[in-house]
Amino acid sequence: MTNPGYISDTFLLESPLAQQLYQSYASHLPIIDFHTHLEASDIYYDRSYSSITDAWLSSDHYLWRAMRSVGIDEYFITGDASEYEKFSQWCEAMPFLIGSPLYQWCHLELKRFFQLDQLLCPENCQTIWQHCNQKLKSGELSARQILIQNKVDALCTTDDPLSDLQFHRLLAEEQFPVKVLPTFRADGLINTQNPPQFKLTINKLAETTKTSINDWHSFQHALKQRIEFFHAHGCRLSDVGINQLDAIEQPSHRTEHLFELILKEQDLTLTQQQQLSADIFHYLAEQYHQRNWAMQIHLGVMPNVNKRRLTTVGVGTGFSIMHDSQVTIALAERLSRLDNTNQLPKTVLYNLNPKDTWPLASLIGAFQDSDSAAGKIQLGAAWWFNDHKHGMIQQMTALANLGSLGRFIGMLTDSRSALSLSRHEYFRRVLCDLLAKWAISGEIPNHQPLLKQTIDNICYHNAKQYFDF
Template identity: 35%
Template sequence: MRAAGIPEELVTGNADPYERFAAFASALEMAIGNPMYHWCHLELKKYFGITTPLTSSTAKEIWDKTSEMLQNDPELTVRGIIRKSNVMFIGTTDDPVSDLSWHEKIAADPTIGFMVCPSFRPDKAVNINKPEFNSYIKLLAASVGKEDLGSCNDVLDALYERVDFFKAHGARATDHGLDYVPFRKCSQEEADSIYKKARAGSTLTADETEKYQTYMLINLAKKYHKENFIMEIHYSCTRNVNEKRFDLQGPDTGYDMIAKSNCGDELSMFLSELDKTDELPKTIIFSLDHNDFNLIGTCAAAFQGNESGLKSRIQLGAAWWFLDSRDGMEEQMRSLANAGLLGCFIGMLTDSRSFLSYTRHDYFRRIMCNLIGTWVEDGEYPADEEALKKIVQGISHYNALDYFNIK
């Protein structure tokens, strides 16, 4: 919308909702080749039965019809949309200090018909260089019934306790949002010294920050392995690059970009350190830079061996965010096919906050089937229906069930 020259009041402001929708429709007309165009029309067709393209001239008609259906169609409640999308399991992203009260209410409701489980995201306890670190440690301490956490290991003990709490509420995955993957070996004594320096309000060096982060991530990963949690790592994003807009509108308002992170060696050392002691958890690694696909894929291949028979325990994560497009998905799957086993891929994820965004999984499956079909037509794989069915159904559904232990 900004690229279309639409005023900010119609993008993030408090203008009339229909005026904002009409402005969006005018921008969408220009979005040829953009995945947003595909997503929007998949949503209109799947949930509202609308096949008319959304344009400036059709905006009012589509606004009126969708508004009426959202108000009156029982299949277009949140639960109705989830059921219509054939969803079995939803993993939310939750801070360790969350009381998970809504998860408890959902779990106690026998009419839900699908699973909603938390995922453990301890970024605020790991990112010691962020300005909110000290205030967050107070919150973490309170969540385990303490006034403060005096040492680095006290922080870990608190996080371990919260992992146990999350596990009791059905959690099976974690999520770590990192600028890049750090690895600098650090003793407990060093980590404590760095922690106390930060708690005293002193500025840390980059080396100190990375040492603390490494210490925390290694020890958390060992806990995840013990509890059969999946460790997810997202990296390579530079946030809030437009300082003027950040000051005016705050974070998460559309001013982030892909970063260039040179952390392949650190990633391999991180995985190797855990593998030495047989404490490497199932791990999914996502980079926002498509140039990292081959790096991650070949790194993952070096750590696939295990005695439990688990298929592809280290996964190259799906194309996400800026890469959540046809080109991004195809490149990610081609890279995975070259360096590993595409047939063991756990498939698509979407971190959208919209309940209509389940169509992005449909989008992914169509792109995946088209890619595989092209390989078959080109004679690169036999037209063996049973073999292809196993691959496609695995990527679409069954591999994720096995990997996340969804019953």
């Protein structure tokens, strides 16, 4: 089955103006990918993929979930099937995914990285398999080459706070032209729901920092030491995933006592767990503010809801969903507590449930301040279940109506595959088409300097200024 130009020059661009905006402005800009799950070691060693299965299907739970949705057996998803068998089943699934962003993304990657115009389907499986694998084995699509080909200026990995950041340091010493910078991912440091597990984290923190953690203050000192270590290695971002936020009192004098209970591995009530977690979050945020870091908060995941599959397949394999709890009240309290002492860092908020898009777009306006950056509090790019054309349009529309679209810091990949960098092109096409629609309808001026400035800033300059790498 041949493809009559599915991924053409006009892909997602519905008017001549949209095409002109994309081709003249957006397509040439460098990339700052400030939230990825790429490994710095893969970049240092210049990893090559063994096959198109390795590139697409080895670790992407988005694709695994889609394959299950069309009836593919788990043996061909996370099981022991051969790489060709797994790719063949992906080709079987693809025609049933028409309209999915996965359908669009995979064909965009085939076009951009492999120069293939064929549709993914059973009839083309063998041809695509052979062509892509030959290209991958040539070395043209190694980790470093992909970054350079895509004009990546800076890329941020997602890192355990106890990481030694060895490969970030080696890449910096080598002066690799792409800045590969770490992100301080703090989930394990604030998750107090399992006291024995949290005590293990404290013990590992003490071992890494070569300190004795025997009270709240020594714990704070160890956290500060790790933050300083990351800062010295170029880190300017933190990140945390919070499944559910609760509005609670903040009697700080009780923190020392709660931490003492943790050290003794005693059970905490749910309210006590929330209290201690909130206080750790607050302390970390104060430290981020002192160093002019940006704090990313990912909100609203209900993880691993299929308990049978959690047992048989494992964590993070495609069985998480949107949480439908309320987030705005508790989040406003946390931000206000930091703002009260002028210690609220630059903050990027990502919501998994689309019901929270407009409330968060209104929330960010209540905490804007020019002390550290224009657009200090950001409504982050459409994320995970929202990471598609309609989700992007909703996010940008909410931001335009309730905030400042012109200060938006733009797209990220949030991916474990370097091939996902083509999603920046996807986003830029959606952005240019949206602006063109507004200009043609008269909602905004059809004024080239203004449109160029907006596109340049959202796609590159805002992030460059905001993060100040």
